[in-house]
Amino acid sequence: MSDTAGGTRRRGRPSRTESAGTRDRILSAAREEFSERGYEKTSVRGIAKAAGxxxxxxxxxxxxKEQVFEAAIEVAFAPALAAPETIGDGPLDTVGERLTRFFFGLWENPATRTPLLAIVRSALNNETAAAVFRRLIAAQxxxxxxxxxDLPDAELRAELAAAQLVGCAVLRYVIRAEPLASADPERIIARLAPVVQGHLTGP
Amino acid sequence: MSDTAGGTRRRGRPSRTESAGTRDRILSAAREEFSERGYEKTSVRGIAKAAGxxxxxxxxxxxxKEQVFEAAIEVAFAPALAAPETIGDGPLDTVGERLTRFFFGLWENPATRTPLLAIVRSALNNETAAAVFRRLIAAQxxxxxxxxxDLPDAELRAELAAAQLVGCAVLRYVIRAEPLASADPERIIARLAPVVQGHLTGP
DNA sequence: GTCTATAAGACGATAGAC
DNA sequence: GTCTATCGTCTTATAGAC
Structure with a gap:
């Protein structure tokens, strides 16, 4: 019953015999390291040292190491995948604002920003992270x-809207380019929401 | 008269005593490797093997290795820095189209795309590449x-326009997310030019 | 559950022969 | 100008003691 390795995968089973929060400390340290350095530059030794x-x-x-990475970014899925319900409900002519606000809500919250940073920082060089990235952005x-x-270019429209948001996240949260990095989120949302709306439902 | 590199640095000096194209073969292989794998995953040994x-x-x-990287991306500067002249000249109400076309011209041309890919793939984890990235995008x-x-938010406007273009490049050329990756450039430009224009001169 | 010890290898970089 | 040989350091990963 408490077979830690049973089932489809042998990970993710915090059986009650393990020490207090060691597993969580490792997981937390891994998220931090991956988010700051990306997959390649992060070492298992570095994670261990950070976790003590x-x-x-x-x-x-x-x-x-790859399984550590997967476990570290797993928490990003729940909130991001719950999105479409929230965004889909509501009038179509304000979907741009709902999507933009949801997106910045994820990035402005430190708890969700860290795994997202880990994914983005790694997605350009690591195929696992790239697959996760596509799944997060495109599929869902x-x-x-x-x-x-019900427009012919619907998917292309949606992807260009995503490009605007992703590009903004890269410049603001990853590269930290000014003045975007220090700008008030509301000012950015005010400028981006109509653009996203235009991509989705504009001419 | 034939000092191609001048006196500031000791590199970039293809003196006539070196073998035919060995230096260029290394440089070309380095660009290819860096553009495909990013800075961290690329090894000096891998570059040498690719160059034979x-x-x-x-x-x-x-x-x-860092100096190899700098030499590999150096060719991206000349065309990119010549941009502002070209784009700045002309009516302000079509600057969005000029900027968008110039941007896609760089990315659709294999010769300029390769060093750009090397920079983008490395910019998120490597501080040298990040600095180059900022200089390329922001400063120039x-x-x-x-x-x-002559608007108050001019810099923020310009950066959000850049975010749209950079995000598009990341999704199309790096992540290769569909349908954006296979879309006809003209279709993308047709959608993006007005958006970029709106960022720069819109309400 | 935690740690020591170590295997097995890739890496960047250099000295020096030819 | 080109290559061989090598140093020293880092890495992931495992076996096994306690």
């Missing part, structure tokens, strides 16, 4: 929004 | 365009 544990423990709990957000538009 | 030369030769010609393109707008 032995490097062998990281492998003990999660397996390979866009297709369900595009499905509500 | 000994790894020691890479160091011999360029010094450290934006400030000179923003200088022509």
């Amino acid at each position: 544990v032995d490097p062998a423990l990281v492998h003990h709990y999660f397996g390979t 957000l866009l297709r369900r929004i595009a499905a509500q538009l | 030369v000994d790894p020691a030769l890479v160091h011999h010609y360029f010094g450290t 393109l934006l400030r000179r365009i923003a200088a022509q707008l």
Whole structure:
């Protein structure tokens, strides 16, 4: 019953025999490291040092480095995948604002920003992260929004809207380019919401 | 008279005693490797193998790995920095189209796309590449365009326009997300030019 | 559950032969 | 100008003691 390795995967089973919060400390440290340095520059040893544990423990709990990464970004899925319901409900002529606000809500919240940073910082060089990125952006957000538009270019429209938001996230949160990085979120949203709306339902 | 590199740096000096195109073969291979894998995943040994030369030769010609990277992306500067002149000249109400067309001209041309890919793929994890990225995007393109707008939010406007273009480049050329990756450039430009124009001169 | 010890290898960089 | 040989450091990952 408490077989930690049973089922489809052997990870993600915090059986009651493990020490207090060691697993969570590793996971938290891993998120921090991956979000700051990206996949390649992050080392298992670095994660272990940040968590104050032995490097062998990281492998003990999660397996390979890639499995550590998967576990670290897993928490980004729940909120992001819950999005389409929230955004889809409501009048179509304000969907741009709902989508933009939802997007910045994720990035302005430190708890969700960290795994997102880890994904974005790694997505350009790591195929696993790239796949996650596509799934997060394209499959979920866009297709369900595009499905509500009965225009021929619906998917392209949705993707260009996503390009605007993603580009803004890269410049503001990753590269930290000024003055965008220090601008008030509301000012950005005020400028971006109509643009996103225009992409989706404009001429 | 034939000093191509001048006196400030010791690199970039293809003295007539070196073998035919060895230096260029290394440089070309380096660009390819950096553009495909990013800075961290690219190794000096990998570059040497792709160029068909000994790894020691890479160091011999360029010094450290970082100096190889700088030499590899150097060619991206000339065309990109020549941009503001071209874009700045002309009526302000079509600057969006000129900027968008110039941007896609760079990315659709394989010769300029490769070093740009190397920069973008590395900019999120490598501080050198990030600095180049900022210089390319912010300092040159934006400030000179923003200088022509006499609006209070000029710089923020220009940066959000850049965010739209950069986001599009990331999704189309780096992540290769569909349908954007396979879309006809003219269709994308037709949708993006008005948006960029709106960012710069809109309400 | 936690740690020591170590395997097995890739990496950047250099010295020096030819 | 080109290559061989190598140093020293880092990495992921595992086996096994406690």
